[in-house]
Amino acid sequence: MGRWEPGARERLVAAAVDLFTEQGYDATTVTQIAERAGVTKSTFFRLFPDKRELLVAxxxxxxxxxxxxxxxxxxxxxxxxxxxxxxxxxxxxxxxxxxxxxxxxxxxxxxxxxxxxxxxxxxxxxxxxxxxxxxxxxxxxxxxxxxxxxxxxxxxxxxxxxxxxxxxxxxxxxxxxxxxxxxxxxxxxxxx
Missing domain, CATH: 1.10.357.10 (Tetracycline Repressor, domain 2)
Structure with a gap:
Protein backbone atom coordinates (compact mmCIF):
# COMPACT_ATOMS: atom_id res chain seq x y z
CA MET A 1 0.00 0.00 0.00
CA GLY A 2 1.44 3.35 -1.00
CA ARG A 3 2.19 5.98 1.56
CA TRP A 4 -0.07 8.54 -0.17
CA GLU A 5 -3.18 6.36 -0.35
CA PRO A 6 -6.21 7.66 1.55
CA GLY A 7 -7.17 6.33 4.97
CA ALA A 8 -3.73 6.54 6.56
CA ARG A 9 -5.16 7.69 9.90
CA GLU A 10 -7.63 4.79 10.07
CA ARG A 11 -5.01 2.26 8.97
CA LEU A 12 -2.59 3.52 11.62
CA VAL A 13 -5.20 3.19 14.35
CA ALA A 14 -6.14 -0.35 13.29
CA ALA A 15 -2.49 -1.38 12.97
CA ALA A 16 -1.65 0.03 16.39
CA VAL A 17 -4.59 -1.67 18.11
CA ASP A 18 -3.67 -4.99 16.51
CA LEU A 19 -0.01 -4.68 17.50
CA PHE A 20 -0.87 -3.54 21.04
CA THR A 21 -3.07 -6.63 21.37
CA GLU A 22 -0.54 -9.01 19.81
CA GLN A 23 2.66 -7.92 21.54
CA GLY A 24 1.69 -5.34 24.15
CA TYR A 25 1.73 -1.57 24.17
CA ASP A 26 5.26 -1.19 25.55
CA ALA A 27 6.78 -3.61 23.03
CA THR A 28 5.18 -1.89 20.04
CA THR A 29 7.18 0.78 18.22
CA VAL A 30 6.04 3.60 15.98
CA THR A 31 8.08 2.04 13.18
CA GLN A 32 6.18 -1.23 13.51
CA ILE A 33 2.85 0.58 13.48
CA ALA A 34 3.78 2.58 10.38
CA GLU A 35 5.04 -0.52 8.57
CA ARG A 36 1.88 -2.49 9.40
CA ALA A 37 -0.28 0.41 8.18
CA GLY A 38 1.74 0.78 4.98
CA VAL A 39 2.86 4.35 5.65
CA THR A 40 6.12 6.06 6.47
CA LYS A 41 7.20 6.96 9.96
CA SER A 42 7.02 10.64 8.99
CA THR A 43 3.37 10.15 7.97
CA PHE A 44 2.72 8.70 11.41
CA PHE A 45 4.20 11.76 13.12
CA ARG A 46 2.34 14.10 10.79
CA LEU A 47 -0.92 12.57 12.03
CA PHE A 48 -0.11 11.70 15.66
CA PRO A 49 2.39 13.11 18.18
CA ASP A 50 3.02 9.66 19.70
CA LYS A 51 1.63 6.13 19.79
CA ARG A 52 -0.47 6.83 22.86
CA GLU A 53 -2.54 9.38 20.92
CA LEU A 54 -3.72 6.71 18.50
CA LEU A 55 -6.17 5.63 21.17
CA VAL A 56 -8.02 8.93 21.11
CA ALA A 57 -8.07 9.44 17.36
Missing amino acids: GQETLSRLLGEGIADAPADAGPLAAVADGLRRASGALGPANRELGPRLKAAIAASSELQERDALKTVGLAAAMTSALLARGVPDATAQVAGELGVLAFKRGYARWSEGSRDTDEPLEPYALAALDELRAASAALR
Missing part, protein backbone atom coordinates in the same frame (compact mmCIF):
# COMPACT_ATOMS: atom_id res chain seq x y z
CA GLY A 58 -11.29 11.23 16.59
CA GLN A 59 -11.94 12.46 20.14
CA GLU A 60 -12.13 16.08 19.01
CA THR A 61 -14.68 15.19 16.34
CA LEU A 62 -16.70 13.11 18.77
CA SER A 63 -16.67 15.91 21.37
CA ARG A 64 -17.72 18.44 18.73
CA LEU A 65 -20.58 16.23 17.50
CA LEU A 66 -21.86 15.58 21.02
CA GLY A 67 -21.80 19.30 21.76
CA GLU A 68 -23.46 20.25 18.46
CA GLY A 69 -26.23 17.71 18.98
CA ILE A 70 -26.92 19.12 22.44
CA ALA A 71 -26.81 22.71 21.17
CA ASP A 72 -29.21 21.91 18.32
CA ALA A 73 -31.74 20.12 20.54
CA PRO A 74 -35.17 21.78 20.70
CA ALA A 75 -35.27 24.74 23.10
CA ASP A 76 -37.77 22.97 25.35
CA ALA A 77 -35.72 19.75 25.60
CA GLY A 78 -34.65 18.82 29.11
CA PRO A 79 -30.99 18.03 29.86
CA LEU A 80 -31.20 14.29 29.16
CA ALA A 81 -33.28 14.81 26.03
CA ALA A 82 -30.57 17.18 24.81
CA VAL A 83 -27.93 14.60 25.69
CA ALA A 84 -29.91 12.06 23.66
CA ASP A 85 -29.70 14.43 20.68
CA GLY A 86 -25.94 14.65 21.21
CA LEU A 87 -25.69 10.86 21.29
CA ARG A 88 -27.69 10.63 18.06
CA ARG A 89 -25.39 13.09 16.31
CA ALA A 90 -22.17 11.42 17.50
CA SER A 91 -23.44 7.90 16.86
CA GLY A 92 -24.00 8.73 13.22
CA ALA A 93 -20.29 9.34 12.77
CA LEU A 94 -19.33 5.80 13.76
CA GLY A 95 -19.63 3.01 11.23
CA PRO A 96 -18.64 -0.61 10.62
CA ALA A 97 -14.90 0.05 10.95
CA ASN A 98 -15.46 1.48 14.44
CA ARG A 99 -17.62 -1.51 15.32
CA GLU A 100 -14.94 -3.96 14.21
CA LEU A 101 -12.25 -2.10 16.15
CA GLY A 102 -14.18 -2.06 19.44
CA PRO A 103 -13.33 -5.47 20.92
CA ARG A 104 -9.66 -5.22 19.88
CA LEU A 105 -9.41 -1.73 21.34
CA LYS A 106 -10.98 -2.91 24.59
CA ALA A 107 -8.41 -5.72 24.86
CA ALA A 108 -5.51 -3.38 24.15
CA ILE A 109 -6.69 -0.90 26.80
CA ALA A 110 -7.22 -3.65 29.37
CA ALA A 111 -3.62 -4.81 28.92
CA SER A 112 -1.93 -1.43 29.43
CA SER A 113 -2.12 0.94 32.40
CA GLU A 114 -0.86 3.79 30.18
CA LEU A 115 -3.72 3.21 27.71
CA GLN A 116 -6.18 2.96 30.59
CA GLU A 117 -5.05 6.39 31.78
CA ARG A 118 -5.42 7.85 28.28
CA ASP A 119 -8.87 6.31 27.93
CA ALA A 120 -9.89 7.88 31.24
CA LEU A 121 -8.73 11.28 29.99
CA LYS A 122 -10.79 10.77 26.83
CA THR A 123 -13.85 10.08 28.97
CA VAL A 124 -13.25 13.27 30.95
CA GLY A 125 -12.95 15.25 27.72
CA LEU A 126 -16.21 13.90 26.31
CA ALA A 127 -18.04 14.62 29.57
CA ALA A 128 -16.64 18.16 29.59
CA ALA A 129 -17.85 18.75 26.03
CA MET A 130 -21.37 17.66 26.91
CA THR A 131 -21.38 19.61 30.18
CA SER A 132 -20.24 22.77 28.40
CA ALA A 133 -22.95 22.41 25.77
CA LEU A 134 -25.57 21.94 28.48
CA LEU A 135 -24.31 24.95 30.42
CA ALA A 136 -24.58 27.01 27.24
CA ARG A 137 -28.26 26.00 27.12
CA GLY A 138 -28.73 27.43 30.61
CA VAL A 139 -28.77 24.12 32.46
CA PRO A 140 -27.61 24.60 36.10
CA ASP A 141 -24.03 23.51 36.76
CA ALA A 142 -24.64 20.39 38.90
CA THR A 143 -27.41 19.18 36.61
CA ALA A 144 -25.24 19.76 33.53
CA GLN A 145 -22.37 17.81 35.07
CA VAL A 146 -24.55 14.85 36.03
CA ALA A 147 -26.22 14.80 32.61
CA GLY A 148 -22.82 15.03 30.86
CA GLU A 149 -21.44 12.13 32.89
CA LEU A 150 -24.55 10.05 32.21
CA GLY A 151 -24.15 10.85 28.52
CA VAL A 152 -20.58 9.58 28.45
CA LEU A 153 -21.50 6.46 30.38
CA ALA A 154 -24.39 5.82 28.00
CA PHE A 155 -22.13 6.30 24.99
CA LYS A 156 -19.50 3.92 26.38
CA ARG A 157 -22.05 1.27 27.41
CA GLY A 158 -23.87 1.54 24.10
CA TYR A 159 -20.63 1.37 22.12
CA ALA A 160 -19.49 -1.71 24.06
CA ARG A 161 -22.76 -3.55 23.40
CA TRP A 162 -22.81 -2.49 19.75
CA SER A 163 -19.21 -3.45 19.04
CA GLU A 164 -19.55 -6.81 20.78
CA GLY A 165 -22.85 -7.61 19.05
CA SER A 166 -23.57 -9.58 15.92
CA ARG A 167 -21.69 -8.58 12.77
CA ASP A 168 -24.47 -10.06 10.62
CA THR A 169 -26.41 -6.78 10.56
CA ASP A 170 -25.58 -3.21 9.66
CA GLU A 171 -27.43 -1.81 12.64
CA PRO A 172 -26.16 1.60 13.77
CA LEU A 173 -24.80 2.58 17.17
CA GLU A 174 -27.64 5.02 17.91
CA PRO A 175 -30.23 2.60 19.34
CA TYR A 176 -27.58 1.07 21.62
CA ALA A 177 -26.49 4.44 22.98
CA LEU A 178 -30.08 5.61 23.49
CA ALA A 179 -31.07 2.35 25.19
CA ALA A 180 -28.10 2.72 27.54
CA LEU A 181 -29.17 6.30 28.34
CA ASP A 182 -32.70 5.08 29.12
CA GLU A 183 -31.28 2.39 31.42
CA LEU A 184 -29.13 4.94 33.24
CA ARG A 185 -32.08 7.35 33.55
CA ALA A 186 -34.11 4.56 35.20
CA ALA A 187 -31.18 3.56 37.42
CA SER A 188 -30.67 7.14 38.60
CA ALA A 189 -34.36 7.42 39.46
CA ALA A 190 -33.97 4.33 41.66
CA LEU A 191 -31.27 6.07 43.74
CA ARG A 192 -33.79 8.04 45.77
Whole structure:
Protein backbone atom coordinates (compact mmCIF):
# COMPACT_ATOMS: atom_id res chain seq x y z
CA MET A 1 0.00 0.00 0.00
CA GLY A 2 1.44 3.35 -1.00
CA ARG A 3 2.19 5.98 1.56
CA TRP A 4 -0.07 8.54 -0.17
CA GLU A 5 -3.18 6.36 -0.35
CA PRO A 6 -6.21 7.66 1.55
CA GLY A 7 -7.17 6.33 4.97
CA ALA A 8 -3.73 6.54 6.56
CA ARG A 9 -5.16 7.69 9.90
CA GLU A 10 -7.63 4.79 10.07
CA ARG A 11 -5.01 2.26 8.97
CA LEU A 12 -2.59 3.52 11.62
CA VAL A 13 -5.20 3.19 14.35
CA ALA A 14 -6.14 -0.35 13.29
CA ALA A 15 -2.49 -1.38 12.97
CA ALA A 16 -1.65 0.03 16.39
CA VAL A 17 -4.59 -1.67 18.11
CA ASP A 18 -3.67 -4.99 16.51
CA LEU A 19 -0.01 -4.68 17.50
CA PHE A 20 -0.87 -3.54 21.04
CA THR A 21 -3.07 -6.63 21.37
CA GLU A 22 -0.54 -9.01 19.81
CA GLN A 23 2.66 -7.92 21.54
CA GLY A 24 1.69 -5.34 24.15
CA TYR A 25 1.73 -1.57 24.17
CA ASP A 26 5.26 -1.19 25.55
CA ALA A 27 6.78 -3.61 23.03
CA THR A 28 5.18 -1.89 20.04
CA THR A 29 7.18 0.78 18.22
CA VAL A 30 6.04 3.60 15.98
CA THR A 31 8.08 2.04 13.18
CA GLN A 32 6.18 -1.23 13.51
CA ILE A 33 2.85 0.58 13.48
CA ALA A 34 3.78 2.58 10.38
CA GLU A 35 5.04 -0.52 8.57
CA ARG A 36 1.88 -2.49 9.40
CA ALA A 37 -0.28 0.41 8.18
CA GLY A 38 1.74 0.78 4.98
CA VAL A 39 2.86 4.35 5.65
CA THR A 40 6.12 6.06 6.47
CA LYS A 41 7.20 6.96 9.96
CA SER A 42 7.02 10.64 8.99
CA THR A 43 3.37 10.15 7.97
CA PHE A 44 2.72 8.70 11.41
CA PHE A 45 4.20 11.76 13.12
CA ARG A 46 2.34 14.10 10.79
CA LEU A 47 -0.92 12.57 12.03
CA PHE A 48 -0.11 11.70 15.66
CA PRO A 49 2.39 13.11 18.18
CA ASP A 50 3.02 9.66 19.70
CA LYS A 51 1.63 6.13 19.79
CA ARG A 52 -0.47 6.83 22.86
CA GLU A 53 -2.54 9.38 20.92
CA LEU A 54 -3.72 6.71 18.50
CA LEU A 55 -6.17 5.63 21.17
CA VAL A 56 -8.02 8.93 21.11
CA ALA A 57 -8.07 9.44 17.36
CA GLY A 58 -11.29 11.23 16.59
CA GLN A 59 -11.94 12.46 20.14
CA GLU A 60 -12.13 16.08 19.01
CA THR A 61 -14.68 15.19 16.34
CA LEU A 62 -16.70 13.11 18.77
CA SER A 63 -16.67 15.91 21.37
CA ARG A 64 -17.72 18.44 18.73
CA LEU A 65 -20.58 16.23 17.50
CA LEU A 66 -21.86 15.58 21.02
CA GLY A 67 -21.80 19.30 21.76
CA GLU A 68 -23.46 20.25 18.46
CA GLY A 69 -26.23 17.71 18.98
CA ILE A 70 -26.92 19.12 22.44
CA ALA A 71 -26.81 22.71 21.17
CA ASP A 72 -29.21 21.91 18.32
CA ALA A 73 -31.74 20.12 20.54
CA PRO A 74 -35.17 21.78 20.70
CA ALA A 75 -35.27 24.74 23.10
CA ASP A 76 -37.77 22.97 25.35
CA ALA A 77 -35.72 19.75 25.60
CA GLY A 78 -34.65 18.82 29.11
CA PRO A 79 -30.99 18.03 29.86
CA LEU A 80 -31.20 14.29 29.16
CA ALA A 81 -33.28 14.81 26.03
CA ALA A 82 -30.57 17.18 24.81
CA VAL A 83 -27.93 14.60 25.69
CA ALA A 84 -29.91 12.06 23.66
CA ASP A 85 -29.70 14.43 20.68
CA GLY A 86 -25.94 14.65 21.21
CA LEU A 87 -25.69 10.86 21.29
CA ARG A 88 -27.69 10.63 18.06
CA ARG A 89 -25.39 13.09 16.31
CA ALA A 90 -22.17 11.42 17.50
CA SER A 91 -23.44 7.90 16.86
CA GLY A 92 -24.00 8.73 13.22
CA ALA A 93 -20.29 9.34 12.77
CA LEU A 94 -19.33 5.80 13.76
CA GLY A 95 -19.63 3.01 11.23
CA PRO A 96 -18.64 -0.61 10.62
CA ALA A 97 -14.90 0.05 10.95
CA ASN A 98 -15.46 1.48 14.44
CA ARG A 99 -17.62 -1.51 15.32
CA GLU A 100 -14.94 -3.96 14.21
CA LEU A 101 -12.25 -2.10 16.15
CA GLY A 102 -14.18 -2.06 19.44
CA PRO A 103 -13.33 -5.47 20.92
CA ARG A 104 -9.66 -5.22 19.88
CA LEU A 105 -9.41 -1.73 21.34
CA LYS A 106 -10.98 -2.91 24.59
CA ALA A 107 -8.41 -5.72 24.86
CA ALA A 108 -5.51 -3.38 24.15
CA ILE A 109 -6.69 -0.90 26.80
CA ALA A 110 -7.22 -3.65 29.37
CA ALA A 111 -3.62 -4.81 28.92
CA SER A 112 -1.93 -1.43 29.43
CA SER A 113 -2.12 0.94 32.40
CA GLU A 114 -0.86 3.79 30.18
CA LEU A 115 -3.72 3.21 27.71
CA GLN A 116 -6.18 2.96 30.59
CA GLU A 117 -5.05 6.39 31.78
CA ARG A 118 -5.42 7.85 28.28
CA ASP A 119 -8.87 6.31 27.93
CA ALA A 120 -9.89 7.88 31.24
CA LEU A 121 -8.73 11.28 29.99
CA LYS A 122 -10.79 10.77 26.83
CA THR A 123 -13.85 10.08 28.97
CA VAL A 124 -13.25 13.27 30.95
CA GLY A 125 -12.95 15.25 27.72
CA LEU A 126 -16.21 13.90 26.31
CA ALA A 127 -18.04 14.62 29.57
CA ALA A 128 -16.64 18.16 29.59
CA ALA A 129 -17.85 18.75 26.03
CA MET A 130 -21.37 17.66 26.91
CA THR A 131 -21.38 19.61 30.18
CA SER A 132 -20.24 22.77 28.40
CA ALA A 133 -22.95 22.41 25.77
CA LEU A 134 -25.57 21.94 28.48
CA LEU A 135 -24.31 24.95 30.42
CA ALA A 136 -24.58 27.01 27.24
CA ARG A 137 -28.26 26.00 27.12
CA GLY A 138 -28.73 27.43 30.61
CA VAL A 139 -28.77 24.12 32.46
CA PRO A 140 -27.61 24.60 36.10
CA ASP A 141 -24.03 23.51 36.76
CA ALA A 142 -24.64 20.39 38.90
CA THR A 143 -27.41 19.18 36.61
CA ALA A 144 -25.24 19.76 33.53
CA GLN A 145 -22.37 17.81 35.07
CA VAL A 146 -24.55 14.85 36.03
CA ALA A 147 -26.22 14.80 32.61
CA GLY A 148 -22.82 15.03 30.86
CA GLU A 149 -21.44 12.13 32.89
CA LEU A 150 -24.55 10.05 32.21
CA GLY A 151 -24.15 10.85 28.52
CA VAL A 152 -20.58 9.58 28.45
CA LEU A 153 -21.50 6.46 30.38
CA ALA A 154 -24.39 5.82 28.00
CA PHE A 155 -22.13 6.30 24.99
CA LYS A 156 -19.50 3.92 26.38
CA ARG A 157 -22.05 1.27 27.41
CA GLY A 158 -23.87 1.54 24.10
CA TYR A 159 -20.63 1.37 22.12
CA ALA A 160 -19.49 -1.71 24.06
CA ARG A 161 -22.76 -3.55 23.40
CA TRP A 162 -22.81 -2.49 19.75
CA SER A 163 -19.21 -3.45 19.04
CA GLU A 164 -19.55 -6.81 20.78
CA GLY A 165 -22.85 -7.61 19.05
CA SER A 166 -23.57 -9.58 15.92
CA ARG A 167 -21.69 -8.58 12.77
CA ASP A 168 -24.47 -10.06 10.62
CA THR A 169 -26.41 -6.78 10.56
CA ASP A 170 -25.58 -3.21 9.66
CA GLU A 171 -27.43 -1.81 12.64
CA PRO A 172 -26.16 1.60 13.77
CA LEU A 173 -24.80 2.58 17.17
CA GLU A 174 -27.64 5.02 17.91
CA PRO A 175 -30.23 2.60 19.34
CA TYR A 176 -27.58 1.07 21.62
CA ALA A 177 -26.49 4.44 22.98
CA LEU A 178 -30.08 5.61 23.49
CA ALA A 179 -31.07 2.35 25.19
CA ALA A 180 -28.10 2.72 27.54
CA LEU A 181 -29.17 6.30 28.34
CA ASP A 182 -32.70 5.08 29.12
CA GLU A 183 -31.28 2.39 31.42
CA LEU A 184 -29.13 4.94 33.24
CA ARG A 185 -32.08 7.35 33.55
CA ALA A 186 -34.11 4.56 35.20
CA ALA A 187 -31.18 3.56 37.42
CA SER A 188 -30.67 7.14 38.60
CA ALA A 189 -34.36 7.42 39.46
CA ALA A 190 -33.97 4.33 41.66
CA LEU A 191 -31.27 6.07 43.74
CA ARG A 192 -33.79 8.04 45.77
